Amino acid sequence: xxxxxxxxxxxxxxxxxxxxxxxxxxxxxxxxxxxxxxxxxxxxxxxxxxxxxxxxxxxxxxxxxxxxxxxxxxxxxxxxxxxxxxxxxxxxxxxxxxxxxxxxxxxxxxxxxxxxxxxxxxxxxxxxxxxxxxxxxxxxxxxxxxxxxxxxxxxxxxxxxxxxxxxxxxxxxxxxxxxxxxxxxxxxxxxxxxxxxxxxxxxxxxxxxxxxxxxxxxxxxxxxxxxxxxxxxxxxxxxxxxxxxxxxxxxxxxxxxxxxxxxxxxxxxxxxxxxxxxxxxxxxxxxxxxxxxxxxxxxxxxxxxxxxxxxxxxxxxxxxxxxxxxxxxxxxxxxxxxxxxxxxxxxxxxxxxxxxxxxxxxxxxxxxxxxxxx
Amino acid sequence: xxxxxxxxxxxxxxxxxxxxxxxxxxxxxxxxxxxxxxxxxxxxxxxxxxxxxxxxxxxxxxxxxxxxxxxxxxxxxxxxxxxxxxxxxxxxxxxxxxxxxxxxxxxxxxxxxxxxxxxxxxxxxxxxxxxxxxxxxxxxxxxxxxxxxxxxxxxxxxxxxxxxxxxxxxxxxxxxxxxxxxxxxxxxxxxxxxxxxxxxxxxxxxxxxxxxxxxxxxxxxxxxxxxxxxxxxxxxxxxxxxxxxxxxxxxxxxxxxxxxxxxxxxxxxxxxxxxxxxxxxxxxxxxxxxxxxxxxxxxxxxxxxxxxxxxxxxxxxxxxxxxxxxxxxxxxxxxxxxxxxxxxxxxxxxxxxxxxxxxxxxxxxxxxxxxxxx
Numbered sequence: 001x002x003x004x005x006x007x008x009x010x011x012x013x014x015x016x017x018x019x020x021x022x023x024x025x026x027x028x029x030x031x032x033x034x035x036x037x038x039x040x041x042x043x044x045x046x047x048x049x050x051x052x053x054x055x056x057x058x059x060x061x062x063x064x065x066x067x068x069x070x071x072x073x074x075x076x077x078x079x080x081x082x083x084x085x086x087x088x089x090x091x092x093x094x095x096x097x098x099x100x101x102x103x104x105x106x107x108x109x110x111x112x113x114x115x116x117x118x119x120x121x122x123x124x125x126x127x128x129x130x131x132x133x134x135x136x137x138x139x140x141x142x143x144x145x146x147x148x149x150x151x152x153x154x155x156x157x158x159x160x161x162x163x164x165x166x167x168x169x170x171x172x173x174x175x176x177x178x179x180x181x182x183x184x185x186x187x188x189x190x191x192x193x194x195x196x197x198x199x200x201x202x203x204x205x206x207x208x209x210x211x212x213x214x215x216x217x218x219x220x221x222x223x224x225x226x227x228x229x230x231x232x233x234x235x236x237x238x239x240x241x242x243x244x245x246x247x248x249x250x251x252x253x254x255x256x257x258x259x260x261x262x263x264x265x266x267x268x269x270x271x272x273x274x275x276x277x278x279x280x281x282x283x284x285x286x287x288x289x290x291x292x293x294x295x296x297x298x299x300x301x302x303x304x305x306x307x308x309x310x311x312x313x314x315x316x317x318x319x320x321x322x323x324x325x326x327x328x329x330x331x332x333x334x335x336x337x338x339x340x341x342x343x344x345x346x347x348x349x350x351x352x353x354x355x356x357x358x359x360x361x362x363x364x365x366x367x368x369x370x371x372x373x374x
Numbered sequence: 375x376x377x378x379x380x381x382x383x384x385x386x387x388x389x390x391x392x393x394x395x396x397x398x399x400x401x402x403x404x405x406x407x408x409x410x411x412x413x414x415x416x417x418x419x420x421x422x423x424x425x426x427x428x429x430x431x432x433x434x435x436x437x438x439x440x441x442x443x444x445x446x447x448x449x450x451x452x453x454x455x456x457x458x459x460x461x462x463x464x465x466x467x468x469x470x471x472x473x474x475x476x477x478x479x480x481x482x483x484x485x486x487x488x489x490x491x492x493x494x495x496x497x498x499x500x501x502x503x504x505x506x507x508x509x510x511x512x513x514x515x516x517x518x519x520x521x522x523x524x525x526x527x528x529x530x531x532x533x534x535x536x537x538x539x540x541x542x543x544x545x546x547x548x549x550x551x552x553x554x555x556x557x558x559x560x561x562x563x564x565x566x567x568x569x570x571x572x573x574x575x576x577x578x579x580x581x582x583x584x585x586x587x588x589x590x591x592x593x594x595x596x597x598x599x600x601x602x603x604x605x606x607x608x609x610x611x612x613x614x615x616x617x618x619x620x621x622x623x624x625x626x627x628x629x630x631x632x633x634x635x636x637x638x639x640x641x642x643x644x645x646x647x648x649x650x651x652x653x654x655x656x657x658x659x660x661x662x663x664x665x666x667x668x669x670x671x672x673x674x675x676x677x678x679x680x681x682x683x684x685x686x687x688x689x690x691x692x693x694x695x696x697x698x699x700x701x702x703x704x705x706x707x708x709x710x711x712x713x714x715x716x717x718x719x720x721x722x723x724x725x726x727x728x729x730x731x732x733x734x735x736x737x738x739x740x741x742x743x744x745x746x747x748x
Binding site: 124150167168201202235238252261262269281289291 | 627
C-alpha cells in the first residue's frame with residue numbers, strides 16, 4: 001500500500017504515522033478549487049489518517065489550503081499549468097494534456113504515490129486518460145463506471161454499472177461488469193454474497209436484445225465461482241429496490257437511467273416544494289415538520305452519494321460530479337478513502353481473474369498482468 | 375369516422391346521437407374485468423358522447439355493466455372465450471389467440487367499428503397482434519409506443535417514444551419516431567410546433583452511438599417540413615424538463631428510463647411518507663398540510679397519465695398499465711377518446727408521409743393524404 005511515509009516530500013512522515021494518500025485534481029470542477037479544498041477539509045475531519053496530493057495551480061491552492069487547519073501537514077500541492085475543461089475532447093487531452101492537473105492526478109496513482117485518484121473534471125477525458133495511463137486490468141475489455149444508487153435495501157444503496165464509460169457492451173463485457181460490481185459491492189457495502197441483476201425491458205427470460213440473453217447465461221454460469229447470486233433480469237423500476245444489490249447494464253442505458261432518476265427526483269422535489277408554500281395551512285405544516293423535511297431532503301440529495309468509480313483499470317479513480325459542492329466532493333473523497341483502506345483494486349483484479357472470459361484459454365498468466373488488453 | 379350509428383347492434387342508435395366508439399379489452403388486466411368496467415364508467419361520466427364495444431366473458435361482463443347506470447345504452451358486449459395472459463408469448467397469441475378478447479378488441483378497429491382500441495393486457499402480445507392485424511402504416515418500419523411524461527412544461531407533460539415496442543431502432547426509425555411524436559404532441563397536447571430532442575449520454579454532437587449521430591442529421595433536416603424544432607441531443611435529466619416536448623429514443627432505452635422514473639418516484643414517496651410519521655411534530659405538520667399533500671400525491675401519481683399509445687399502425691391502440699385501477703383505466707380511455715375526437719391516426723399518416731425515409735423514392739401521392747393539418 002502506498003503511503004506518504006515512503007515519500008520524503010510527504011508531510012505525514014513528520015507525524016510518524018501511516019497515512020492513506022488520495023490524489024486529488026483541484027481544477028476540474030464547475031465551482032473551482034476553493035470548493036475542492038473545502039471538500040477535502042470536510043473529509044479530513046472524518047478520516048484522521050487521510051492525506052492528499054493536490055494537483056493544480058499552486059499559487060491559487062496554497063492560500064486555500066493554508067486557511068484550513070485540518071489540512072496542515074496532510075496536503076502536498078503539486079503544480080500543474082493546465083486545466084482540462086468540460087469542452088475538451090478526450091483525444092485532445094491525450095495529445096496535449098501532459099501539463100494538466102488531471103494528468104498529474106492520475107500519474108500519482110500510476111506511480112504508486114497515492115492509492116486512489118479523485119477528479120470532478122470532464123468524465124470522457126478522465127476515462128480516456130485513466131485508461132491510457134493506468135491501463136486496463138488483465139481480463140477486462142471495457143472498463144466501467146459504477147455508482148451507488150439509493151435503494152430500499154437495508155444498507156441504503158445498490159451498485160449500478162456501467163453508467164457511462166462506454167456506449168456499448170457485449171455479453172463478455174456484461175459478465176465482467178457483474179464480477180466487478182460484485183467486488184465493489186462486497187468491498188464498499190460489506191455484502192458477502194451480492195445479488196446481481198441484469199437490466200432488461202422485462203423479467204422474462206426471452207426478453208431483450210440478443211447480447212443480453214447471452215450475458216444472462218454467462219453470468220448465471222459464473223455465479224458460483226464469483227460468489228454472487230444471479231437474480232436474472234431486472235427492470236428499471238427494480239434499480240432502487242431490495243430485490244437486487246448490483247445492477248448490470250451497458251453504459252448508454254446506465255447513463256440514461258442515472259440521469260433520468262436525477263431528473264425525476266428534481267421534478268418530484270419541486271412539486272413537493274410548491275405544495276408546501278401553496279397555502280397557509282401547508283406553510284404551517286411545513287414549519288411543524290421542518291426537521292423531518294430537512295432529513296428527507298438530505299436522504300434524497302444526490303450529493304450524499306457523489307462519486308462514480310472507474311472499475312477495471314490498474315488503479316482506482318473516483319469521478320465526482322462536475323457541479324459537486326464541498327459536501328459532494330467530501331463524499332467522493334470519503335469513498336476513495338474507503339476503497340483504499342480495503343485494498344480494493346487488488347481484490348477486484350483477483351475477482352476478475354477468477355472467471356476467465358469466454359473464448360480465453362484459462363487463467364491469465366500472473367506475470368503478464370501489466371495491462372495487456374485481452 | 376366509425377360510429378355505432380352505422381351498426382345495428384350499436385345501442386347508441388336508439389338515442390339517435392353520433393357517438394365516438396372505443397373498443398375495450400375487458401379481460402387483460404391484473405385486476406380483472408370489474409376494474410375495467412369501473413374505469414369505463416368513470417370515463418363515460420366525463421365524456422357524454424363516448425360509447426364502448428367491450429370484449430370478454432359475456433356472462434361475467436353483463437352484470438358488471440348492468441350495475442352502472444352511466445353505461446346504459448352505450449356499451450355493447452362481445453363475447454370472447456379466451457384471455458391472453460401476461461405469460462403468453464406473442465407468437466403463441468398470434469397462432470392460437472383468435473378467440474381471445476384481445477384479438478376481438480383489435481378486430482373492431484380493423485373493421486372500422488371502433489375508432490381506438492384499449493387494452494391493459496400483455497404488451498408484447500398486444501403489440502404483435504396490433505401490428506399483424508392493423509398492419510404498419512405506409513412509410514413506417516418500426517411502430518413505437520409513446521407515453522406522456524410529467525414535466526416542467528406549462529402543459530404538464532412531455533411525450534416520450536419509443537418506450538418499449540422494439541428493443542432496437544436505427545437512424546430511420548428514430549427519424550420516424552420524431553415525426554410520429556411530433557404529430558402525437560400536436561394532436562394530444564395542442565402544441566403547434568413541438569420541440570424534439572434525441573436522447574443521448576451527453577448534449578455534445580460527438581457523443582453517443584453511431585446510429586444516434588446519424589439520426590441527429592436526419593431529424594435536423596426533416597424539421598422544416600415536419601414543422602417541429604429540433605433541439606439536438608438531450609440527456610436523461612432533460613426528459614421531465616421544459617427544454618423539450620418530444621423525446622426520441624429506442625424502445626430498450628425508453629422502457630428502462632420509464633421504469634426507472636417509476637421506481638424513483640416510488641422510492642422518494644416512501645422516504646417522504648416515512649418522514650411524515652417519524653415524529654409527533656411531523657405528524658402534526660402532515661395534518662396541517664394534508665390537503666396539499668393529497669394534491670401533490672395526485673400530481674406524482676403515475677395512474678393519472680396512464681396509457682401508452684402504439685404509433686405507426688393503421689389504427690390507434692392505447693395500452694393501459696397491467697396493474698391499472700379504475701382511475702388508470704379511465705385515464706387510458708379518456709386518452710383514446712381524445713385521439714379519436716381529433717381523427718389522430720389520419721393526421722399521423724399524413725405527417726409520416728410528408729418526410730420520405732432515406733432511400734425511399736420521393737413524396738407520396740398527395741391524393742392519399744386524408745388529413746393535411748397534422
